[in-house]
Amino acid sequence: MAVRFDLAADRLLRTTDLLDYNAAYTWMAWLYISVDANVQVQAIGLNTNTNTSVDSIGFDATGTLIRLRVQNAGVGSNQTGSNLTAGTWYHVAMVRESTTSLKLYVNGVLDITHTQSVVGRGAATRMEIGANASTDAQPFNGRVYAIKAWSTTLDVAAVANEIYTVLPRQRTNLYGFWPCFLGASERLLDYSGNGRNWTESGTLTDEDAPPVSWGARSSFRIFVTTGTIYNQAIDATAGNAFTLIKSAGKIIAIANTPVFTKTALINKTLSYTAPDATTFIKQTGKNIVATNSASVLIARAITFIKTITASVGSAATFVKSIGKHVNVTIGNIVTFVKGIGKTIVSTANSAVTQIRNVAKSIATMVNSTAVFSKVVGKIVSFSSGTTSVITTAVTFLKTITANVGNIFTVLKNVQKPITITSSPAVTQVKQVGKIITVAISNAISIATQFIAGGGTLFFQTISASVGNVVDIKKSVGKIISIATTNTITFVKHINTSIVISTTNVVAIIKNVAKNITISSATTTIISTAKTILHVINASIANNISYVVNVGKSLSVTASQTITIPRAIFKTITIAVITNAQILKGLFQTINATISSVVTLSMQAIFGIIQTFYRDTATIALSIKDNASSALSTIHTKILELRGSDDAEL
């Protein structure tokens, strides 16, 4: 709003810190003649509270002919210019260029140049708008708006530049500017920051201002264009299509199906939520979290140095080294084609293909398929229906645990225990460095030769339980316990005890350095010429065939048939319905009890130096020659034959 002067006393006044009207200055405003009083007017001026030392803009006695008044201690004059029209806004500017030049511009055009010298003029004591001096001389009846003043000269171009904005364009040497906003206090305020407010005299009011813009700049906005660098957080929400092609220095959060193509480095955390499809083709220095059926594809050589977590239904393909943990859960398919430096956890229906070295633990769980073709440096755990295939030369340095229903094929050296439970099928074609435990219906097959000479050494216990078939073609360095319906075939040295129970069939074709205990309908065949150095216990219904020397005691009980083709250096005890055939020299006592039939070979007979005892049962002795055929006659030097029954010799 403009300030309205309609009474002689109405004034905007300053009496201190004034413009120096004897030096360069510029003072301008918009001016409007409301009432042409046809009298002289001093509208805008500096004075000494007199009419004798003055710089002022006013009108002559016509009330509309603009004039510039300069007085120096009473010496001076009024210079007139253009005739203005009442009811029309004009921009006026009074510019002192020097002590002998004061110019008046009207609407930016030079209208008056006043050359009155002001050398020696006393300093002004009043800077006022509305009339001259405290005497209210020559009052102005009209409006003033957008008052601006500088303590310097503005040339014609600078004056023109200031006309059509309230806001000063030139800030240098700005003395003050007064926009004259509506209100008793507002109209007095200096907005320059110099605090040169007006003092009001009389009763000022507000009326409409001229059509002058404040002069602020147009609206400022940011648009996404090619090659824009973002250094602030960008949030894209529902349904936005968003393309960033520059580095993002801040967090980028994208939600609700945006399409995001990022070809530059991302060095902040990226969070994606369902059902985003995201392709990363640059290095990721931060966590990548893909959730809820998100697909994450890293297509170029990238080093991941942070944790990657893909959950529910996510398909993640990593073609480069992953330096951090990879967690794949529920239904995820994870393909690793490079070395993974950190733990990989694959759960619930995950398929994990590891074609490179895995330096960290891999845990593959429920129904997961894992293929490892390189060294596994850490624990590999397979559980619940997991199929794990190690197809190329891999050294497992850690425990491999395969649970229920797992099929586990280890084609390389296993340096750690292999524990297989609940119907996995395990094929061990290389050296087993640790305990192999096969439980419940597991089949363990060690199928190939490893060490020169064809022997794979088993250094740990092999336990095969119910229904297991264990085929060990290499040396077993530890106890082999085979329980319940197991079939064990040993084709190499066994240098620890072999315990075979219930319905086992044991074929030992090499040296048995330990006791062989055969119980419950077991058939034990030692089929090659070796020395049995320990006791062989064959109990109930066992049939034992010894084709090599038995270096220890041989106890045969209850319906056993024992065939010993070589010398027995120990006691042979044959009990209840035992058929014992000793085809070679017997150097020890043969005790045959109840219904035992002992067939001694020729050499055996000659070798008998012990007493032959028999039980009350009938003993039929048949002496065979070296050819192991039955002898028709018995010739013996039986030193003594004891028993309750007569023996036919």
Added chain:
Amino acid sequence: MATRFVGIPFSAEFPATNFPQLLLSNQRPVLGYDAATDETAYWTDIAPQGITGTITLVITYAMVSATSGTVGFQAQIEAITDGDTTDTDATTSFDTVNNSASTTVPATAGHIDQISITMTNKDSIAAADYFRLSLNRDADGSAITDSATGDAYVLAVELRDGA
């Protein structure tokens, strides 16, 4: 929708006559649109790259004193393309007026309301066009019922497109 232009009172331009006064309302710059006489203000800009689809003008205003009645605004666009024959120093070429609905003012003076005008007539504005936006209050009710008394203070205008 995407914001393509924001006009504030300090950036407004005025015709020679019948224009809203630049005022401060609690130190907020506003354009005071008279309740009886249609008054017009302009904003000038260059149409941004990518401008597309439906153009909507959103006017943020508050009433200086009215707590009832309705207010109506009219908006126009003058878009001048490189090569157009509009003589900018002699004529204007605003497209047909787009009218707002007759909108009930907030029940409390000083509370803001926002009126949207679909700029159906947008002078074929296209990217890179030099354009002006004209906003006036239909205070005389010639096209829109405007019954609220006192000035309508426009605090800002926003031009949106369909991006």
